[in-house]
Amino acid sequence: MAELTNPERRMLRALQSRDSNWTLQEVLESCNWDDQAIAVSAGHGLANHGLVKMNESSKLDVILGSEGESAAVNGLLEARLWNYIKKNQNVTMNDISSNFERHEAGPGIGLLKGLGVNIEGGKFSCDNAELVTKKIAERTDFIMSPSIESPLIEHFKGRKNLIEIVEAVTRTWKITPKGMAISSDDLKEVIQIAEITPELLQGDSWKNAEFRPYDVSLEASMPRSGKSHPMQSLIERIRSIFLEMGFSEIVDDYVQTAGWNMDALFIPQDHPAREMQDTFYLDEPKEINLDPSLLNNWKNIHEHGGDTESTGWGGEFSEEISQKGLLRTHTTVNTIQYLAENPTEPCRVFAIDRVFRKESIDRTHLPEFHQIEGIIMEPGANLGMLVTTLKTFYQKMGYPEVRVRPAYFPYTEPSLEVEVKWRGKWLELGGAGIFRPEVTEPLGIKDPVCAWGMGLERLAMLVLGLDDIRQLYISDLEWLRNQPIL
Ligand code: PHE
Numbered sequence: 001m002a003e004l005t006n007p008e009r010r011m012l013r014a015l016q017s018r019d020s021n022w023t024l025q026e027v028l029e030s031c032n033w034d035d036q037a038i039a040v041s042a043g044h045g046l047a048n049h050g051l052v053k054m055n056e057s058s059k060l061d062v063i064l065g066s067e068g069e070s071a072a073v074n075g076l077l078e079a080r081l082w083n084y085i086k087k088n089q090n091v092t093m094n095d096i097s098s099n100f101e102r103h104e105a106g107p108g109i110g111l112l113k114g115l116g117v118n119i120e121g122g123k124f125s126c127d128n129a130e131l132v133t134k135k136i137a138e139r140t141d142f143i144m145s146p147s148i149e150s151p152l153i154e155h156f157k158g159r160k161n162l163i164e165i166v167e168a169v170t171r172t173w174k175i176t177p178k179g180m181a182i183s184s185d186d187l188k189e190v191i192q193i194a195e196i197t198p199e200l201l202q203g204d205s206w207k208n209a210e211f212r213p214y215d216v217s218l219e220a221s222m223p224r225s226g227k228s229h230p231m232q233s234l235i236e237r238i239r240s241i242f243l244e245m246g247f248s249e250i251v252d253d254y255v256q257t258a259g260w261n262m263d264a265l266f267i268p269q270d271h272p273a274r275e276m277q278d279t280f281y282l283d284e285p286k287e288i289n290l291d292p293s294l295l296n297n298w299k300n301i302h303e304h305g306g307d308t309e310s311t312g313w314g315g316e317f318s319e320e321i322s323q324k325g326l327l328r329t330h331t332t333v334n335t336i337q338y339l340a341e342n343p344t345e346p347c348r349v350f351a352i353d354r355v356f357r358k359e360s361i362d363r364t365h366l367p368e369f370h371q372i373e374g375i376i377m378e379p380g381a382n383l384g385m386l387v388t389t390l391k392t393f394y395q396k397m398g399y400p401e402v403r404v405r406p407a408y409f410p411y412t413e414p415s416l417e418v419e420v421k422w423r424g425k426w427l428e429l430g431g432a433g434i435f436r437p438e439v440t441e442p443l444g445i446k447d448p449v450c451a452w453g454m455g456l457e458r459l460a461m462l463v464l465g466l467d468d469i470r471q472l473y474i475s476d477l478e479w480l481r482n483q484p485i486l
Pocket residue numbers: 329330331332409412430431432433451452453454
């Protein structure tokens with residue numbers, strides 16, 4: 001009977017000696033236990049195995065409350081007052097007040113009145129003193145040995161903290177034929193191994209021991225330990241997926257110029273997203289100087305398309321606007337600068353970084369969030385490659401259903417929107433495309449560049465099953481503790 005614990009074995013051996021009901025006391029005695037909890041838990045275990053039948057009955061019982069305990073030692077208040085009145089001649093209210101505690105005198109006299117004692121003109125009198133004495137003696141007897149059967153229960157229930165009514169459970173156990181059938185050889189107590197440790201496995205003692213089977217259906221306490229914030233774990237996971245796919249990570253500052261954040265990406269200078277209400281422009285540094293030849297290239301592209309076949313946006317390009325300091329609004333500013341520094345070397349790079357937009361905070365928007373950005377530059381890079389890369393990424397994240405739809409960004413052609421299926425719905429997670437010549441040409445880039453930028457928090461909402469993005473950053477400890485390990 002490997003599944004029985006040692007206490008269960010001991011108790012079953014005891015119960016095999018007599019085929020009738022056993023009380024808790026009898027079990028404790030024959031098993032040589034002091035602790036009731038051991039007997040009760042062994043009894044439960046045996047009952048679960050069908051080896052004993054347990055009978056449980058509960059009945060009400062009475063025990064003394066805190067005032068009752070002190071009455072058992074010092075006497076009931078009415079008894080003490082009555083004794084005092086009997087012992088001393090002509091006791092008055094004043095005598096009572098000076099010989100008893102303030103909080104006792106009032107209620108005590110109330111009790112005596114209830115027993116038939118009168119007070120007139122400050123003096124005590126009584127028609128039947130013997131009856132009072134007798135009733136008080138009955139109450140005292142009750143306090144000395146309280147019984148739930150006593151008619152005095154109702155009286156004492158009405159008094160504060162004298163008694164408590166409790167429910168007492170009595171259990172008895174009786175062996176079943178199945179329990180009887182177990183041979184006593186199988187009920188020998190043995191060393192049982194409940195936990196396998198490296199130390200145990202190094203020695204020999206486990207060879208003759210029994211392994212206690214795990215009961216995976218039992219309630220267990222949750223182990224609590226420190227762990228990374230779910231956002232941090234998610235970032236780590238994304239990072240390792242891109243590294244595994246052959247990408248290298250780049251990191252850049254979030255203070256940038258409008259030139260790199262927008263002009264380099266052929267975003268027209270009068271584009272609505274550039275307005276103060278969408279972008280955080282900085283007072284410090286208000287301006288960051290850019291290389292004049294770079295500004296000149298962008299000017300040519302924006303005004304008339306430079307050396308590309310584009311006609312540009314027309315109008316007049318402002319170098320002042322270009323040199324404005326801002327908090328980057330997307331991480332495409334990282335990849336474009338990487339390309340500007342490495343225009344001819346094929347590459348696969350990614351960034352997971354923070355971006356800023358003047359958004360009002362709601363269920364799906366934060367003014368500060370993260371993007372997962374990436375590019376592939378190499379001869380022959382194309383749309384198919386871009387889509388496959390994104391699909392592979394989401395597949396590795398656990399979202400096999402991905403689709404792309406046509407979209408528009410000023411810096412890519414064609415442009416795509418990436419959507420992932422989640423709980424039966426398509427959710428937009430980011431944008432992608434192939435950089436336009438207006439973007440690559442001024443930087444001296446010759447090979448095609450696949451580019452994408454996706455929302456990290458959006459993805460986190462899917463992974464963690466959230467419907468409010470704010471949950472990620474409010475430091476709700478209970479929620480954080482219960483997050484799965486990603
Ligand atoms: N920068 C775009 C955004 O913030 C995403 C994007 C990146 C689109 C690269 C195309 C290419 O939504």
